[in-house]
Amino acid sequence: MSRPKRMTRAVIVGHKSILKETIDALHDVNLFHIEDFVEDESGFKISKPFKNAEEVSKKLVKIRSIANYLGIESKKPVVQKTDSVLRELDTKLNELDRAISAKTEAISQLEIELKDMEAQKREIMPYLSINLDFEYYRGYESLRVFAGTVKSSLEESQISSITRAYELYYDPQSKAVVLFVAKNDADKVYEVLQGLGFKELRVPERGGVPSELLRFIEQKEAEVTRKIESLKGEIESLKAKYADFILASDEVLSIESQKAELPLRIATSENAFIIDGWTPSEDYDKVVSVVNSATNGKAYITSLEIRHEDEDSVPVEYNNSKIVAPMQEVMDLYSRPKYTEIDPSSAILITMPLIYGLILGDIGYAMILGGLALTIKKLVKSDSVQSLMNILIYCEISAIFFGILYGEFLGFPLASSHTEHGVVPGLIPGWETINLFGGIGGEVFTFPIHRSHMIMTMIGLSMIVGLFHLNLGYLLGFSNVARNHGMKHAILEKGSWMIIQLGVILAAAGYLGIGGSALMYVGAIVLVLGIVMLAIGEGIAGVVELPSLMGNVLSYARIIAVGLSSIYIAGTVNDIAFGMIWADHSQIGFAAIAAICVFMLGHGLNSVLSIIAPGLHALRLQYVEFFGKFYQGGGRKFNPFGYIRKYTEE
Amino acid sequence: MVEGLFLDAAGMKALGAAIAISVTGYASAIAEKDIGTATIGAMAENEGLFGKGLILTVIPETIVIFGLVVALLINQ
Numbered sequence: 223m224s225r226p227k228r229m230t231r232a233v234i235v236g237h238k239s240i241l242k243e244t245i246d247a248l249h250d251v252n253l254f255h256i257e258d259f260v261e262d263e264s265g266f267k268i269s270k271p272f273k274n275a276e277e278v279s280k281k282l283v284k285i286r287s288i289a290n291y292l293g294i295e296s297k298k299p300v301v302q303k304t305d306s307v308l309r310e311l312d313t314k315l316n317e318l319d320r321a322i323s324a325k326t327e328a329i330s331q332l333e334i335e336l337k338d339m340e341a342q343k344r345e346i347m348p349y350l351s352i353n354l355d356f357e358y359y360r361g362y363e364s365l366r367v368f369a370g371t372v373k374s375s376l377e378e379s380q381i382s383s384i385t386r387a388y389e390l391y392y393d394p395q396s397k398a399v400v401l402f403v404a405k406n407d408a409d410k411v412y413e414v415l416q417g418l419g420f421k422e423l424r425v426p427e428r429g430g431v432p433s434e435l436l437r438f439i440e441q442k443e444a445e446v447t448r449k450i451e452s453l454k455g456e457i458e459s460l461k462a463k464y465a466d467f468i469l470a471s472d473e474v475l476s477i478e479s480q481k482a483e484l485p486l487r488i489a490t491s492e493n494a495f496i497i498d499g500w501t502p503s504e505d506y507d508k509v510v511s512v513v514n515s516a517t518n519g520k521a522y523i524t525s526l527e528i529r530h531e532d533e534d535s536v537p538v539e540y541n542n543s544k545i546v547a548p549m550q551e552v553m554d555l556y557s558r559p560k561y562t563e564i565d566p567s568s569a570i571l572i573t574m575p576l577i578y579g580l581i582l583g584d585i586g587y588a589m590i591l592g593g594l595a596l597t598i599k600k601l602v603k604s605d606s607v608q609s610l611m612n613i614l615i616y617c618e619i620s621a622i623f624f625g626i627l628y629g630e631f632l633g634f635p636l637a638s639s640h641t642e643h644g645v646v647p648g649l650i651p652g653w654e655t656i657n658l659f660g661g662i663g664g665e666v667f668t669f670p671i672h673r674s675h676m677i678m679t680m681i682g683l684s685m686i687v688g689l690f691h692l693n694l695g696y697l698l699g700f701s702n703v704a705r706n707h708g709m710k711h712a713i714l715e716k717g718s719w720m721i722i723q724l725g726v727i728l729a730a731a732g733y734l735g736i737g738g739s740a741l742m743y744v745g746a747i748v749l750v751l752g753i754v755m756l757a758i759g760e761g762i763a764g765v766v767e768l769p770s771l772m773g774n775v776l777s778y779a780r781i782i783a784v785g786l787s788s789i790y791i792a793g794t795v796n797d798i799a800f801g802m803i804w805a806d807h808s809q810i811g812f813a814a815i816a817a818i819c820v821f822m823l824g825h826g827l828n829s830v831l832s833i834i835a836p837g838l839h840a841l842r843l844q845y846v847e848f849f850g851k852f853y854q855g856g857g858r859k860f861n862p863f864g865y866i867r868k869y870t871e872e
Numbered sequence: 873m874v875e876g877l878f879l880d881a882a883g884m885k886a887l888g889a890a891i892a893i894s895v896t897g898y899a900s901a902i903a904e905k906d907i908g909t910a911t912i913g914a915m916a917e918n919e920g921l922f923g924k925g926l927i928l929t930v931i932p933e934t935i936v937i938f939g940l941v942v943a944l945l946i947n948q
Binding site for chain 2: 554555556557677678681773776777779780783838841842845846
């Protein structure tokens with residue numbers, strides 16, 4: 223069980239003439255967490271950023287907007303020299319900026335054209351079925367032209383009963399109407415049309431036959447689309463050409479900008495500066511020597527005593543081995559430990575995969591998911607994905623172990639079992655289930671453990687696992703309280719819970735007649751003693767919390783509950799798939815193929831569920847039940863001033 | 873066989889187990905719905921609340937576990 227890294231508070235003081243050297247040295251060593259200076263009455267002020275800050279951030283904004291536009295993603299780094307990147311930066315950046323803005327401008331111009339043509343097409347569409355040259359629609363003195371659509375269908379007789387001086391074009395399908403009628407009768411005809419729900423449409427300004435116009439526009443449209451595609455292709459090739467440059471210069475500029483803006487975070491007077499911050503105690507000497515050599519010993523560095531009331535604000539850096547490190551992700555998801563607390567990463571390294579394995583316990587799913595995790599780990603290089611996959615691999619190893627204990631493979635039992643219906647063979651011939659001893663409620667405890675045949679026994683076992691887990695939590699809490707507030711508090715606050723459990727167990731044993739009935743009274747006395755201690759230690763709030771202990775222990779019943787749900791899903795998939803094959807006696811028929819599909823899909827689904835359900839429940843048992851016993855969290859992240867270079871080197 | 877209201881003893885046991893599971897299931901669902909909605913709202917403001925939100929959301933799940941234990945005990 224580790225505690226966070228010991229920290230030393232260090233203060234660096236010097237003349238402003240060596241500020242730049244000091245900042246460069248601190249940035250390179252990447253071990254110093256700088257406390258932001260808040261202006262107060264001391265007379266010190268924050269300083270101005272270095273002269274190049276504005277220019278650097280301008281370029282940085284430009285390069286990031288280009289990277290964003292091109293969709294540049296981090297990839298396998300090609301390491302470049304910092305000074306060569308800086309030398310080429312201006313010319314390359316301008317070149318890139320010009321090329322991209324010319325191309326995007328052209329694209330947006332073409333897209334406007336495209337939209338315009340779309341509008342023209344929409345205008346022509348209704349006239350397509352009538353296909354009359356648009357020139358004929360206008361320029362009459364004694365004729366009125368109605369062009370539009372009607373809602374209900376139009377009979378020619380409706381017009382001819384009013385006037386004989388008309389010419390009607392009507393498409394019954396699209397209900398488009400073009401009607402030429404003498405001006406004298408126009409009003410009457412208009413009334414009839416209105417009765418049919420007539421809606422007038424605009425006649426396009428240009429002349430020409432609609433079908434030909436449409437063909438012409440479509441041709442042009444295709445041409446413009448082709449142009450846009452080729453421009454996009456050119457941008458894509460720009461991306462390939464400049465990706466390395468963009469990534470490297472983003473990094474170089476980020477570093478420059480961090481350094482240039484540091485004066486905004488430190489205290490300065492007319493001629494001097496003070497940098498206040500934290501460094502891991504083990505690295506203090508290194509920081510001192512680096513700063514001294516960079517400034518020829520002109521900077522003054524000293525370490526300060528950490529006051530007790532400041533302990534909560536100390537930045538926290540984990541102090542774990544490489545094996546435990548992935549669990550830090552799980553910790554950060556909840557909350558980073560405080561500086562004064564035990565870091566439970568190494569405890570959950572054991573308990574979380576253990577509970578996951580107890581829940582899943584299936585060799586088949588463990589191998590599928592383990593393989594998946596290994597593949598993703600190979601393919602995706604991001605740090606957080608790597609840690610998550612490592613956690614998943616730990617969990618699957620535990621699941622394989624319990625899979626052997628349970629004798630399960632994709633829901634099939636591996637060993638044969640004796641039931642009321644005779645011997646049911648398992649997947650591995652010759653592996654027979656051995657009866658070991660009686661369990662709870664008339665069940666028999668066997669090896670391998672057939673979970674679905676001994677539910678009550680497994681619930682009991684799950685709760686025993688829970689008791690151990692909870693008491694580990696109380697022990698860690700005991701250690702935390704003992705360290706920070708003394709042994710007396712630890713015994714009253716955390717020890718009392720363990721004494722209460724002891725009392726309950728003794729009383730229960732006495733009640734069941736194990737070790738004599740006198741034990742029951744002893745247990746009761748121990749229980750009362752524990753409750754009194756708790757009341758002294760945590761006050762009335764602690765006593766009110768008592769029933770939650772039972773809730774916490776019962777909560778571990780989910781270990782078997784979630785496990786069973788996974789078994790039943792797998793078993794159902796197997797039953798359906800094999801039922802289909804047996805129904806059809808031909809060797810490879812439709813049913814067999816369908817059965818394979820059902821088998822693959824069903825187990826695929828259950829594999830995904832096998833990450834989510836056991837994973838979340840294992841996590842919850844850590845966060846709620848386990849952490850609730852001792853953990854506070856809320857520590858600040860140790861965030862050293864510096865940069866982890868990927869694409870450049872000095 | 874002892875007769876219940878509509879069913880024999882085994883049937884009443886099964887019904888009792890079903891009620892234990894389904895009512896506690898609903899109870900958990902209603903409680904988690906409210907907490908989950910609030911959690912997602914909070915996460916929209918601050919991504920870092922995921923861990924705390926997850927914990928708060930799954931706390932009522934214990935209700936349905938109690939239901940399961942009761943259902944199993946009924947069938948003992």
